[in-house]
Amino acid sequence: MKCPICKTPVNEDDAGKPGSTFPFCSDRCRTIDLGRWLDGKYQIPVRNDDESHDGDLLDPDELDPHRRR
Numbered sequence: 001m002k003c004p005i006c007k008t009p010v011n012e013d014d015a016g017k018p019g020s021t022f023p024f025c026s027d028r029c030r031t032i033d034l035g036r037w038l039d040g041k042y043q044i045p046v047r048n049d050d051e052s053h054d055g056d057l058l059d060p061d062e063l064d065p066h067r068r069r
Contacts, residue, residue: 005029 001010003025015022024030036042 003029005032 001012001023002008003010004023006025006029008025008029010023010025012022014020021027021030024033
């Protein structure tokens with residue numbers, strides 16, 4: 001595997017060991033990655049499946065199947 005920041009090969013056997021920086025090759029690369037997250041450079045994409053959705057997920061009558069009508 002390669003370090004996601006600098007692409008240096010990383011030994012996967014070090015994962016979980018005390019002091020391990022896995023999946024990064026060093027503390028420097030791990031800190032760079034953290035800084036990118038904190039600066040908002042990484043974003044999780046959001047996709048709106050139905051933009052016409054009014055916010056109601058269920059009909060109130062469907063919430064309680066034992067409710068008498």
